[in-house]
Amino acid sequence: STTLRHGRFDRAFRWLEYMHWKRRRAGGVSVLSLDTGQPDTERVDEWKAKHDVEQFEHLAKLPSKIQVTPYAPQAQPQFLRQLMDAYRQLLSQMQQRSIEERASGMSIAGTAFAALEPYYNRAIHVPHVERLEDGGVANLKAAWPKFEAALQHKRMASIDDALSQPLLQKITDYLLEATVWYTSHHAGSCLKAQLRDGLHAEILLQVAAEILLQLPQALASFRLLDIIAYKYDADWPGSIKDGVQALPADMVVALWTTPSTANLKRS
Numbered sequence: 409s410t411t412l413r414h415g416r417f418d419r420a421f422r423w424l425e426y427m428h429w430k431r432r433r434a435g436g437v438s439v440l441s442l443d444t445g446q447p448d449t450e451r452v453d454e455w456k457a458k459h460d461v462e463q464f465e466h467l468a469k470l471p472s473k474i475q476v477t478p479y480a481p482q483a484q485p486q487f488l489r490q491l492m493d494a495y496r497q498l499l500s501q502m503q504q505r506s507i508e509e510r511a512s513g514m515s516i517a518g519t520a521f522a523a524l525e526p527y528y529n530r531a532i533h534v535p536h537v538e539r540l541e542d543g544g545v546a547n548l549k550a551a552w553p554k555f556e557a558a559l560q561h562k563r564m565a566s567i568d569d570a571l572s573q574p575l576l577q578k579i580t581d582y583l584l585e586a587t588v589w590y591t592s593h594h595a596g597s598c599l600k601a602q603l604r605d606g607l608h609a610e611i612l613l614q615v616a617a618e619i620l621l622q623l624p625q626a627l628a629s630f631r632l633l634d635i636i637a638y639k640y641d642a643d644w645p646g647s648i649k650d651g652v653q654a655l656p657a658d659m660v661v662a663l664w665t666t667p668s669t670a671n672l673k674r675s
Contacts, residue, residue: 413631415620417613424608429479432531432590432606439529442605443591449529452521454502455641456596459589460528461495464488467533467585480536483587491532494524532587537578537611544572545618552622559626571615571663580665582609589639597644603635619661630659 411420431439441448468488475482483491498520521528546552550569558565571579588606589599601607616632636655 412633415617415631417617417632421608421610421613424604425477425479427604428531428534428588428606428608429481432529432588434481434530434532435526436530439590441591442602443600448590448592449525452498452502452528453592453596454499455594455644456589456592456599457495457499457502459596459599459639459641460587461492461499463584463587463589464492464495468492470585473535476536480534481531482535483533491524491527494520494527498524529590530587531606533585534588534606535582535585535609537582537609539610539614540575540578545575545614546570546622547572556623556626559623575611575615576665578611579615579663580667582611583637583639583665594644597641599639601637601639607635607637615663627659633657 411417411423430436438447439449440446464483467483468485472484473482501520547569550567552567552570555565555567555570583601586601586606586609588601590605591600591602592598593600603612612635613632616635620627620630620632634655634657
């Protein structure tokens with residue numbers, strides 16, 4: 409927290425990377441959720457399990473990469489296939505339960521989850537995405553001055569194409585690949601990742617530093633406290649009724665990474 413408040417993101421990254429590995433490494437002890445304070449490696453949500461299978465399928469199609477640090481594990485295709493088999497057995501068992509049991513998100517017992525438990529909600533695959541050394545973070549053609557003026561005046565503003573396309577693609581790929589979606593809401597149809605529990609990629613901290621650089625007056629008195637990401641399942645049959653979302657911060661910068669082609673409600 410001290411390194412973040414002082415803007416020492418390089419030091420913060422090294423500490424966050426190590427602590428995440430200690431906390432979430434495969435086969436480790438039970439982990440308490442930062443949101444609820446309850447174990448999140450022992451309770452399985454059906455839609456979270458479906459998400460994990462889809463994520464493993466995506467990872468299995470990618471070229472294998474060399475693991476450059478013990479704190480950024482790279483899952484290999486054979487291991488991913490074994491995980492997918494274990495997950496599918498678990499999902500089959502879950503789908504045989506009653507509607508009430510499935511809606512409650514109750515803990516799953518039995519051999520299906522016993523085989524999976526050392527790897528569920530763990531750091532199975534965490535890409536090591538380094539900073540862009542040659543810059544290219546912000547899109548300098550974007551209306552940064554206008555955005556900052558509006559932000560200072562109204563305390564709320566929006567800006568299009570704020571980041572460069574190469575950077576945005578790196579972030580999108582990271583969010584698709586990193587198995588850091590540990591917090592589950594609405595039976596697993598809404599997933600959350602956060603800075604102090606896996607969402608610490610150097611490139612994300614570089615974006616935070618660049619935003620502070622591009623908005624020197626509007627953000628002069630603010631310091632980075634957290635980075636949070638949400639992922640929603642478009643096939644979820646229920647409704648997510650969280651209303652207005654409030655975060656414990658004086659200023660929030662929201663970044664939309666989903667491509668426009670994926671927008672289901674175009675206007």
